[in-house]
Amino acid sequence: MAKIERASGKYYVTTPVYYATGAPHIGHFYTTSAADALARWHRLLGDDTFFLTGTDENTLKLVKQAKEEGIPPRAVANRYAKRFEELTKKLDITNDDFIRTTDVAKHHPGAQEVWRRVERSGYIYKGTYEGLYCVECEAYYTEKDLKDGKCPVHGTAPEKLKEENYFFKLSAFGNRLKKIVESGEYAIEPAPRRNEILSVIKGGLIDVSCSRPADKLTMGVPVPGDDTQRMYVWFEALTNYLNGVGFGWDQKMFDRFWPADLHLIGKEILRFHAAIWPAMLLAAELPLPKKLYVHGFFQIEGEKIAKSKGNVVDPFELSEQHGLDPVRYYLLRALPYAGDGDYSERHFKEIYDSELANDLGNLASRVLTLIEKKCGGTVPEGAADPKIKEHVAQTHHEVANLLAAPKFAEALERLNQLVALANRFIEGRKVYQQESADLNGSLHTLAQVLGHLALLYQPFIPGKASELQKRLGLKPTGWDAESLLQWEKVPSGTPVTKGEPLFPRQPGG
Numbered sequence: 001m002a003k004i005e006r007a008s009g010k011y012y013v014t015t016p017v018y019y020a021t022g023a024p025h026i027g028h029f030y031t032t033s034a035a036d037a038l039a040r041w042h043r044l045l046g047d048d049t050f051f052l053t054g055t056d057e058n059t060l061k062l063v064k065q066a067k068e069e070g071i072p073p074r075a076v077a078n079r080y081a082k083r084f085e086e087l088t089k090k091l092d093i094t095n096d097d098f099i100r101t102t103d104v105a106k107h108h109p110g111a112q113e114v115w116r117r118v119e120r121s122g123y124i125y126k127g128t129y130e131g132l133y134c135v136e137c138e139a140y141y142t143e144k145d146l147k148d149g150k151c152p153v154h155g156t157a158p159e160k161l162k163e164e165n166y167f168f169k170l171s172a173f174g175n176r177l178k179k180i181v182e183s184g185e186y187a188i189e190p191a192p193r194r195n196e197i198l199s200v201i202k203g204g205l206i207d208v209s210c211s212r213p214a215d216k217l218t219m220g221v222p223v224p225g226d227d228t229q230r231m232y233v234w235f236e237a238l239t240n241y242l243n244g245v246g247f248g249w250d251q252k253m254f255d256r257f258w259p260a261d262l263h264l265i266g267k268e269i270l271r272f273h274a275a276i277w278p279a280m281l282l283a284a285e286l287p288l289p290k291k292l293y294v295h296g297f298f299q300i301e302g303e304k305i306a307k308s309k310g311n312v313v314d315p316f317e318l319s320e321q322h323g324l325d326p327v328r329y330y331l332l333r334a335l336p337y338a339g340d341g342d343y344s345e346r347h348f349k350e351i352y353d354s355e356l357a358n359d360l361g362n363l364a365s366r367v368l369t370l371i372e373k374k375c376g377g378t379v380p381e382g383a384a385d386p387k388i389k390e391h392v393a394q395t396h397h398e399v400a401n402l403l404a405a406p407k408f409a410e411a412l413e414r415l416n417q418l419v420a421l422a423n424r425f426i427e428g429r430k431v432y433q434q435e436s437a438d439l440n441g442s443l444h445t446l447a448q449v450l451g452h453l454a455l456l457y458q459p460f461i462p463g464k465a466s467e468l469q470k471r472l473g474l475k476p477t478g479w480d481a482e483s484l485l486q487w488e489k490v491p492s493g494t495p496v497t498k499g500e501p502l503f504p505r506q507p508g509g
């Protein structure tokens with residue numbers, strides 16, 4: 001069997017830094033769980049892994065929110081950053097660090113260093129930003145954003161405002177961006193998103209403002225050498241991906257992990273990540289990330305997730321109600337590779353009942369019960385079924401390839417196929433009626449399959465997978481690509497425990 005294709009032996013994955021102006025919802029939890037699954041997968045392969053998430057805090061919106069509440073911006077930032085950090089802790093996310101863009105020690109130095117480099121290469125210039133400005137929103141509008149010439153939020157006429165700002169010469173990067181995206185040097189997945197950004201690039205890029213006056217953006221990162229200006233939030237927030245692994249404060253760590261192997265983002269922030277970000281890195285003469293995966297959006301029962309619709313599903317509450325692993329499983333299973341997904345209670349229940357309770361849960365309890373009843377609770381010595389053994393090896397390869405895409409739903413489907421095969425094996429052979437050598441061979445084979453499943457499902461349902469590992473006496477860590485692939489996972493003579501159902505029927509079922 002050929003070896004699994006391996007990258008460099010290190011893996012660095014990121015989520016967007018989330019706005020610290022509201023509580024996390026399942027959309028955020030999706031991206032974070034996806035990154036977590038990949039980080040866990042690469043640790044399982046023995047890769048030197050770093051997983052970064054965090055919060056984006058230097059926004060005008062946050063300043064405005066603070067003003068409305070009559071509290072300092074930092075208080076608002078702390079409140080929501082804490083909620084996002086809590087999400088990682090309570091929902092068992094294995095991020096290696098949590099970066100906040102207000103972090104003066106970890107974020108500011110790198111952000112400013114990028115500015116200096118881009119300026120030194122001649123891609124930052126001072127200009128005048130002219131636009132329609134709503135004082136109450138503290139935001140610029142274009143003519144077409146307005147409603148009858150008035151601010152769409154406040155219904156007041158905006159002022160014409162002129163501001164001295166710095167600009168980033170994005171327009172100079174069209175050809176180079178086209179080349180790196182087309183050649184896959186900076187891979188953008190899935191293909192429709194790659195095509196979307198290519199058409200934006202081909203349509204012509206215009207320079208973007210990269211600073212704001214300091215009195216407007218009180219919490220911003222100071223522009224090096226000009227105290228009257230703050231870096232425009234996107235221009236500094238993007239640099240979190242460098243700063244989180246030490247850029248500007250730990251060169252050794254930076255050299256170890258940069259470039260990022262994968263940025264995970266939602267489709268709405270494609271242009272920032274597929275045009276401005278790589279252009280900034282080219283200008284700063286820093287290596288490009290290897291891949292950007294742009295996923296679709298979850299809706300709730302067919303509706304856009306929005307505070308105003310009152311349909312924001314709280315990942316904490318959802319996990320309380322259904323259990324953390326089933327929620328994570330559902331999110332990764334229900335969002336297609338190149339499209340949007342929907343969260344609905346009915347669909348959740350369907351997936352839970354069929355894939356988790358009936359298929360995986362049932363397989364585990366059947367195999368463990370049979371070993372307990374027929375072999376006194378120890379894995380018997382026996383001949384492995386060659387077809388199943390081959391299928392297990394193939395599963396490893398296919399899952400590895402699917403996760404490299406990354407195609408989460410398909411990887412889970414692939415694992416479910418192995419579960420289905422094992423269940424069919426039990427039925428087809430009537431293992432519960434078998435005796436002596438036949439029985440021993442079947443149960444030995446099935447114990448190995450469970451062992452592989454306990455490891456392969458670990459990135460997606462870490463709690464339940466670890467429970468299954470315990471029942472099989474399987475070590476949770478210390479694996480690498482080679483040992484992971486080895487057939488023998490639960491040697492003959494290993495005592496196993498049956499335990500409670502892994503996925504009990506849920507209320508209403």
Ligand code: MSP
Binds near residue numbers: 015264297
């Ligand atoms: N702060 C910026 C990102 C800066 S990165 C340098 C931002 N923050 S955000 O809080 O709005 O988070 C956006 C991200 O959350 C999306 O790109 C996506 O990863 C995730 N999601 C938010 N809503 C989502 C859904 N409804 N469905 C799936 N993911 C969603 O943009």
